[in-house]
Amino acid sequence: MTDFAATKSMFHLPEGVIYLDGNSLGPLPKAAPARVAEMLTDQWGEMLITGWNRGGWMQMPMALGDRIGRLIGAEPGHVTVGDTLSIKVYQALAAALMLRPERKVILSDNGNFPSDLYMASGLVKLLGAGYELRVVDPEAVAGAITEEVAAMMLTEVDYRTGRKHDMAALTAKAHAAGALAVWDLAHSAGALPVDLAGAGADFAMGCTYKFLNGGPGAPAFIYVSPRHAGKAVPALSGWLGHESPFAFDLDYRPGAGIERMRVGTPPVVQMTALAAALDIWDQVDMQALRARCIALSDLFIAEVETACPDLRLASPRDGALRGSQVSFRFDQGYAAMQALISRGVIGDFRAPDIMRFGITPLYLDDDDIRAAARIIVEVMTARAYERPEFQVRWAVT
Amino acid sequence: MTDFAATKSMFHLPEGVIYLDGNSLGPLPKAAPARVAEMLTDQWGEMLITGWNRGGWMQMPMALGDRIGRLIGAEPGHVTVGDTLSIKVYQALAAALMLRPERKVILSDNGNFPSDLYMASGLVKLLGAGYELRVVDPEAVAGAITEEVAAMMLTEVDYRTGRKHDMAALTAKAHAAGALAVWDLAHSAGALPVDLAGAGADFAMGCTYKFLNGGPGAPAFIYVSPRHAGKAVPALSGWLGHESPFAFDLDYRPGAGIERMRVGTPPVVQMTALAAALDIWDQVDMQALRARCIALSDLFIAEVETACPDLRLASPRDGALRGSQVSFRFDQGYAAMQALISRGVIGDFRAPDIMRFGITPLYLDDDDIRAAARIIVEVMTARAYERPEFQVRWAVT
Incomplete structure (x- = not known):
């Protein structure tokens, strides 16, 4: 309770x-200002570069990811925190397209948050060669899941009306057609129970500054199903998603599972404010x-x-x-x-x-x-x- | 002085x-903890959502960008802050490739920071169809600038040895071959005078947590030359790079100039710590x-x-x-x-x-x-x- x-x-x-x-x-x-002040003064100020290890900064994206994962029904070890939601949408879509190389359509709806559609259209434009973002009415999504569709990308809860898609049913329908399901949880995480694992979602992402109360500009999160985490190819292949970032190899080798969805240096100050918010969520x-x-x-x-x-x-x-x-x-x-x-x-x-x-x-x-x-x-x-x-x-x- | x-x-x-x-x-x-505390308590705490306007949060990426711009010789209004350096590398490279659609080679060197090479290889892999990341020794870059090269991407100062490339000479050589010059200033911004405008650099990006003292996970910055800013196509086309983000149009229209390189919600807490650091830089x-x-x-x-x-x-x-x-x-x-x-x-x-x-x-x-x-x-x-x-x-x- x-x-x-x-x-x-x-x-x-x-x-x-x-x-x-x-x-x-x-x-x-209320706990956030003191938590952040402590991080700035005692960690950044005193530990300096050693804070990455001694302050636990480097592990925060995975640790915070798991705490969010509990709220959205993710398997432990399959959520990581970082970047912005738009970036995480791009990562998920690019990985999904590479998992379905013979298909060229991203299906979404016009109730989706515009940035998700913009990121998809940017990706499609970059890929050229027949790739397409197909946008239909929310009610028409189920009927538009054809065998052309590589990825169905939907925001579960409409940002304007609060209308909720049926994640389990639409994911099942996508899978039946051989498509992957990518869910934006911007208005779901911390808003209502989500069961990513139960629904069989392939990818999901969300932000932490809305219902999760992580603060202005708090980082996003991304989930990759255990079915794909070890074979998803990261388009945004940054050093912190490398198998061994501090080997400084010239060639990229993706890290284990969801770790490969990390990109650059994580926002430690923002993550500290988010951690204070998750202390409350841990009790919910x-x-x-x-x-x-x-x-x-x-x-x-x-x-x-x-x-x-x-x-x-x-x-x-x-x-x-x-x-x-x-x-x-x-x-x-x-x-x-x-x-x-x-x-x-x-x-x-x-x-x-x-x-x-x-x-x-x-x-x-x-x-x-x-x-x-x-x-x-x-x-x-x-x-x-x-x-x-x-x-x-x-x-x- | x-x-x-x-x-x-x-x-x-x-x-x-x-x-x-x-x-x-x-x-x-020393000023950072109080600045951040004030932002958390008086702005986030009291202004809540209205902080985006009343707290000036939405304008911070451009305001901070100009303060960094002075240190790197950028034209005013052509630098914006956000994301991580790896993401900004990707944005610059993708935009450069789209400005040279008839060419398929990104040229770099093995003294570059590995994440830059990883991001380039992720982009090249996504594009497929003959795109190539060509990596040579630092001393061999000048000789490798051929008419196949769409973008020469170099880190000005080698992260290991501190060896400095000649930005003006290599940029001129790239331009003579019809290629674009993309410069990573990770070890340049706040480290030495940079003259992006004078050198004719096409794109540049850097981080703010090193010499600029913005704090762990401080955001990156990106510069696009005025020659390209109005026609660069943003591959990472997020809503805050839209001409009118709050119109919530379904179609993406790039914002004016460098604004189109903004992606998602900016990290206000990190930017506030960075602002405290830039107060010092303003005097330098x-x-x-x-x-x-x-x-x-x-x-x-x-x-x-x-x-x-x-x-x-x-x-x-x-x-x-x-x-x-x-x-x-x-x-x-x-x-x-x-x-x-x-x-x-x-x-x-x-x-x-x-x-x-x-x-x-x-x-x-x-x-x-x-x-x-x-x-x-x-x-x-x-x-x-x-x-x-x-x-x-x-x-x-």
Whole structure:
């Protein structure tokens, strides 16, 4: 069981703020500043170069990977941390294509996060010679898995609506057609239970600054199934993925298993902040988190929907089909979100008309959800979003 | 002019240590812990998602890029920070190959850092179809620049010996043959004056955790010449390199100039530590640094060489041909370096027999150099390296 009052107490949440944007950037674990300060002062400052061994820096990508692996149903020793999610998408796709050399199609959907599509299109353009990124509607993916497809690449949970793909079913369908399944867990890791091994996923990757609360610019992670880890050819063949990085051989020989997906020098300072966040996650049961997330989300929908007829639910109504967020469509959603932020309810906006609210049980409880809903109802009822100061656009990430 | 006593006072150097490994990992700027703590607590903690705008996080890659750009002779607005050096090598090479589609050879040398060669070989393997990485001896590069070569990729300063390539001459030779010049500045940035614009370099990249003192895992940087920045096709086409990342278009359109070399979410915590280091660099004149580096290096060579006949100078004797390090060959170099480290003189070892000493005027003065030389002479004279505890190998990074 998980004590969510205890986990809530482990985060710093600013006075007067109800934070419903943990799906974009998680809040600060209270332990992170001291952990990072210790790393800077006692490790970097005092150990200097020897920190790579004495500080355990070199082992962090695998150690952190396993702690994340527990949350996503990965086999131990098959997740590593580093780079950004876009880079990890590229690594997974390139490796998948090389495992299916006779096929040339990457299949994805238009609900995928654009960067995943951009990385795939960059790869396809580089490869030339008939390679193709094929993008269909999310509902059309199952029907589009043909024997031309080398890799099906999907984000499990839609970043806009929270709509959840059926990972096990689509992976099975991909395998039946001889294709590989590559899953982006950006809105899954720390959001809901994931069972990569059970679903038979081939590759997966995700970021750690959203639900995992690793901090701005926290590194990504990548999973390669044990079926492929020893034969996946790394396109981004960096020295830390070499079998023996410090031999400084001129020829590349891939490291054992997932280690070959390491590339360059890992971001020790970012990883230290992430480690502080994972200390909290180590105490969390993902089934308990999921049950509470659905209860809080259902409460939020009920409180908002009945009182705000202008807000149309964009997320699936059935909690089982939804990630850890609730989205509403509203033509003036940008201004409405600005009005909410000015009143301390922080969610975000995604073009053209989606207001997103992350529902994160680790640091949100019933009272927060009711209080946030009350302010949303006030803003909508008073049409506060019509005030000119909320119309001015600035980039929200 | 640069006040090197002042810059030295800005670094934390452990009691009893003379640090001659700034070519591998620079020491901690004293201001870094407070800067990072402020970023974590006041920005991440209080601003949360709004830190991307209010904290200036999104602009950091370009702002830091320009501060590094001054040190390497880049035109303003043509350097951006992010990812790791290996990733930036891949980006530069892929873009260079696409600018010379009728050519298939990447030329490099066996003095290059292995990861650069590994990344090139990964790219070549992915492209297939006649693409080739051709690796020659450093002295043979000039003669190997043929009209088959799409990109000449070299590390300016050899990581083992400090031998310096002639960037301007080799770039001119590459251009005369219609090839592009891609320069790795890992051991140049912050080590010596670099004039990318003057030399006509096409692409360059480097890391910031060595001479620039950005901290373990600090991000890399990449430069693209203004001649190519607007037409280089990014193979790693991530969302933050998109013309309009927050439009969330399904199609990739490269951003303006160097911005297209951005990939994923930048490492804000690492960049904050790097910013503290660059505050020191902003006060440094590179010509003054270079003069002092050569003087200190010459002093070091003189003090060590005469008293230690077993150590054979591996670096060029002429300071103008040398980077910011001095290396000696010694069969028992590994054990000798361990013996030195146990006495507080930290350098490092590179197989098979190279003892490396970084000479970094930012925080080393004449007294440090003389004291280090004295301890080296003691260790060599007493054959302290023969003691069994120094024979046990552990990975030195």
